[in-house]
Amino acid sequence: MIKLKNVSFKYKSSEDKVLNNINFSVKDGEIVAIVGKNGSGKSTIGKLISGITKLKEGEIYIDDLEVSKGKKEVGIVFQNPENQIIFNNIYDELSFSLKNMEKSEIEDRINYALKEVGMIEFKESDLYSLSLGQKQRIMIAEVLAKKPKYIILDEPTTMIDSQGKEKIYGIIKKLKEDGFTIICITNIADEILLADRTLILNDGKIIHEIKKEELMDKAYLLKDFGIKNPTILDLLIKLKENGINLDLKEFTVNELVKELKVKLYNEKAN
Numbered sequence: 696m697i698k699l700k701n702v703s704f705k706y707k708s709s710e711d712k713v714l715n716n717i718n719f720s721v722k723d724g725e726i727v728a729i730v731g732k733n734g735s736g737k738s739t740i741g742k743l744i745s746g747i748t749k750l751k752e753g754e755i756y757i758d759d760l761e762v763s764k765g766k767k768e769v770g771i772v773f774q775n776p777e778n779q780i781i782f783n784n785i786y787d788e789l790s791f792s793l794k795n796m797e798k799s800e801i802e803d804r805i806n807y808a809l810k811e812v813g814m815i816e817f818k819e820s821d822l823y824s825l826s827l828g829q830k831q832r833i834m835i836a837e838v839l840a841k842k843p844k845y846i847i848l849d850e851p852t853t854m855i856d857s858q859g860k861e862k863i864y865g866i867i868k869k870l871k872e873d874g875f876t877i878i879c880i881t882n883i884a885d886e887i888l889l890a891d892r893t894l895i896l897n898d899g900k901i902i903h904e905i906k907k908e909e910l911m912d913k914a915y916l917l918k919d920f921g922i923k924n925p926t927i928l929d930l931l932i933k934l935k936e937n938g939i940n941l942d943l944k945e946f947t948v949n950e951l952v953k954e955l956k957v958k959l960y961n962e963k964a965n
């Protein structure tokens with residue numbers, strides 16, 4: 696579990712506090728989305744949890760260890776893969792932070808990580824030849840090769856085209872199935888649909904929490920933050936207004952059709 700207790704933060708150069716008494720926890724296996732306007736402090740939270748930025752006020756626990764001791768359990772991926780790449784060769788990039796391990800262990804980890812992000816056939820490729828979406832998948836693989844328990848994705852698809860986005864959503868779903876715990880900082884509605892819970896950050900404070908099962912009723916809260924409902928959610932809300940209440944778990948089109956069929960069949964049967 697990740698737990699933040701009364702976390703406040705001010706950069707040296709900032710006048711006001713960027714984070715103001717933040718409290719939340721993320722349970723093992725959960726995906727939690729954090730949304731908020733530009734400058735609301737989302738990335739600062741990610742950096743504090745991953746230990747990149749040093750905590751000054753409050754407490755952060757990673758599995759009962761204080762963040763400074765538990766940070767190796769946390770991997771973080773940023774918005775722009777171009778800013779994270781160090782080497783041109785994918786193998787060099789992925790093995791960079793595995794330096795002290797045996798060669799066979801490094802090999803196993805790289806193979807596992809590349810398979811997990813669907814990029815194993817690119818093992819011998821150069822990063823410059825890849826699309827931005829593929830580069831981002833390599834950045835996710837780099838984190839996975841370190842075998843963290845917790846993964847923070849800081850706007851992982853904001854710069855990626857729609858096809859690349861879908862691929863990364865598939866990876867996020869698979870990571871959840873595999874038991875990873877994920878914090879996804881985002882402003883994209885489709886990413887909120889992947890989350891078990893969404894926290895809305897405003898002016899350094901968490902002002903709302905929306906559980907997945909509350910999404911239909913509370914989606915309007917997201918509109919104030921410039922997040923437009925995904926079509927499927929709008930459709931569900933409209934159906935509900937018209938007396939057709941579908942309870943979706945995954946918010947996929949296939950699930951919608953399936954539930955609709957069940958509903959229609961039951962109505963006919965009655």
Ligand SMILES: Nc1ncnc2c1ncn2[C@@H]1O[C@H](COP(=O)(O)OP(=O)(O)OP(=O)(O)O)[C@@H](O)[C@H]1O
Binds near residue numbers: 709731732
């Ligand atoms: N290294 C820094 N030094 C000083 N101020 C900073 C630093 N990093 C961020 N800030 C300021 O802290 C505030 C919160 O920044 P942060 O990057 O956490 O917000 P964010 O919600 O991630 O924004 P965005 O949506 O633009 O990514 C902003 O006002 C930002 O200008």
Ligand SMILES: [Mg+2]
Binds near residue numbers: 737738739
């Ligand atoms: Mg940010």
